[in-house]
Amino acid sequence: MDPKPIITVLFLISATVIAAQEYVRPPPRKALHFPWSRKPSSLPQQVHISFAGDKHMRVTWVTNDKSAPSVVEYGTSSGKYSSVAQGESTSYKYILYSSGKIHHTVIGPLEHDTVYFYQCGGQAPEFQFKTPPAQFPITFAVAGDLGQTGWTKSTLDHIDQCKYDVHLLPGDLSYADYIQSRWDTFGELVQPLASARPWMVTQGNHEKENIPFLKDGFQSYNSRWKMPYEESGSSSNLYYSFEVAGVHAIMLGSYTDNDEYSDQYRWLKADLAKVDRQKTPWLLVLFHVPWYNSNKAHQGEGDGMMAAMEPLLSAASADIVFAGHVHAYERTKRVNNGKSDRCGAVHITIGDGGNKEGLAHKYKNPPPEWSVFREASFGHGELNIVNSTHAFWTWHRNDDDEPIRSDQVWITSLVSSGCVAEKTHELRKILTEP
CATH class of the missing domain: 3.60.21.10 (Metallo-dependent phosphatases)
Structure with a gap:
């Protein structure tokens, strides 16, 4: 007797039993705790990047120093920055809260599928990102x-x-x-x-x-x-x-x-x-x-x-x-x-x-x-x-x-x-x- 039909039936039964088992959800978790730590006012914080048109990236970060420059230095080698870009900044007040200086600097043109190293405002640390490919996948x-x-x-x-x-x-x-x-x-x-x-x-x-x-x-x-x-x-x-x-x-x-x-x-x-x-x-x-x-x-x-x-x-x-x-x-x-x-x-x-x-x-x-x-x-x-x-x-x-x-x-x-x-x-x- 050909064993393949039996194996197929057993597999389907097994799959049905597994699918029928209701997933037991784990309990909720508490909010994360962020301990306060004193940081240099010019230190780049909350760094993130986003697209800014063809072959360009917007680098966003926050500093407590309102005089910190909105400058990004970047290049394809760690510690060696062949390009520099000047951006803009903003801030806002919300009731009793005053934001830090929020910097937005567009860099480019950038090559596809390439690792870039960058610094914000002329300050360490160094960050790095990889640009997406030019085509699929x-x-x-x-x-x-x-x-x-x-x-x-x-x-x-x-x-x-x-x-x-x-x-x-x-x-x-x-x-x-x-x-x-x-x-x-x-x-x-x-x-x-x-x-x-x-x-x-x-x-x-x-x-x-x-x-x-x-x-x-x-x-x-x-x-x-x-x-x-x-x-x-x-x-x-x-x-x-x-x-x-x-x-x-x-x-x-x-x-x-x-x-x-x-x-x-x-x-x-x-x-x-x-x-x-x-x-x-x-x-x-x-x-x-x-x-x-x-x-x-x-x-x-x-x-x-x-x-x-x-x-x-x-x-x-x-x-x-x-x-x-x-x-x-x-x-x-x-x-x-x-x-x-x-x-x-x-x-x-x-x-x-x-x-x-x-x-x-x-x-x-x-x-x-x-x-x-x-x-x-x-x-x-x-x-x-x-x-x-x-x-x-x-x-x-x-x-x-x-x-x-x-x-x-x-x-x-x-x-x-x-x-x-x-x-x-x-x-x-x-x-x-x-």
């Missing part, structure tokens, strides 16, 4: 709703083990929630990773921090995390786009006007009109509040934005949409207009980075037909775009500090499936509407 680490807890630290440690090129964060960074010193500790927490790879972020509800009649929203976020909005033709730091290695990424704002009469919507139309899918066959979109969410938390909060913008992104054949806000993980089929659609986007909710509010455990049952995988656990994702046609997505659950790969799928681009060509007329019609 490229890997993105993805984690939202980070905060500053023990689970945050575990998530960051796992991301640090990943050989990634760019970090994508769909909102809710520090969970400072009006306590401005928490922005400083968050910058300190992420510096080891954010100074070595570009972090591309968009805002969440915890970045608002507005006080009616006293403070406008997003002051801290906009001052500290300047993104390439000007370089991408946007008038707001809350929405922008960038391109890297065959990918066009659009970062949208869930908490600024986004209806069809808004500046953001008009900018999005203009940005999509510039996209060349031969040059950038993959189109990624990030924002904070998910449109497809079968968790009971935050139901319906993205409906207004979805009604206005989903037809536009669908016509543009967006491949993958990342969101946060819901403190859990969920992946959909390709979906559009509330149902499965072979030319729709894969929606991934990944608001499970490690925040202080805990996980969203309750899901709607039965699950919608478009929901493929969902679990309320902390973790992070990795998107390895292999070429113009295929990408490999994995989600890594934090399981007692071990990154357990719990969900994985190969995703085929809409360019290769013919959807982009099919929707050319539809997109052109929407883009030319007044």
Whole structure:
């Protein structure tokens, strides 16, 4: 008797039993403690980098010395800096809090796939980063709703083990929630990773921090995390786009006007009109509040934005949409207009980075037909775009500090499936509407 059928049946039974076992989630962890230490006022702190247009990088850091220069020296050899760039600086006051001097300096042009060494403000220590490749493959680490807890630290440690090129964060960074010193500790927490790879972020509800009649929203976020909005033709730091290695990424704002009469919507139309899918066959979109969410938390909060913008992104054949806000993980089929659609986007909710509010455990049952995988656990994702046609997505659950790969799928681009060509007329019609 051929043993292969028996082995196959045993494997399927084993897989079914394992899948049926409910994952026992570990308990929540406390907020991290950052002991105060006296540092030289000119010491660069909270260093992080982000894209600033083609072949350029923005270096951001904070000093307590208000006279410290916004200068970055850099080169391809440690301690030998062949180039220097002068930047700008800002600061802000928030009730009784006064920020340090926040420096933003753009460096470049830079070579692709190259390690650069740099110093900020002429002061040690030396940092280094690696520029992304010029073409595929490229890997993105993805984690939202980070905060500053023990689970945050575990998530960051796992991301640090990943050989990634760019970090994508769909909102809710520090969970400072009006306590401005928490922005400083968050910058300190992420510096080891954010100074070595570009972090591309968009805002969440915890970045608002507005006080009616006293403070406008997003002051801290906009001052500290300047993104390439000007370089991408946007008038707001809350929405922008960038391109890297065959990918066009659009970062949208869930908490600024986004209806069809808004500046953001008009900018999005203009940005999509510039996209060349031969040059950038993959189109990624990030924002904070998910449109497809079968968790009971935050139901319906993205409906207004979805009604206005989903037809536009669908016509543009967006491949993958990342969101946060819901403190859990969920992946959909390709979906559009509330149902499965072979030319729709894969929606991934990944608001499970490690925040202080805990996980969203309750899901709607039965699950919608478009929901493929969902679990309320902390973790992070990795998107390895292999070429113009295929990408490999994995989600890594934090399981007692071990990154357990719990969900994985190969995703085929809409360019290769013919959807982009099919929707050319539809997109052109929407883009030319007044």
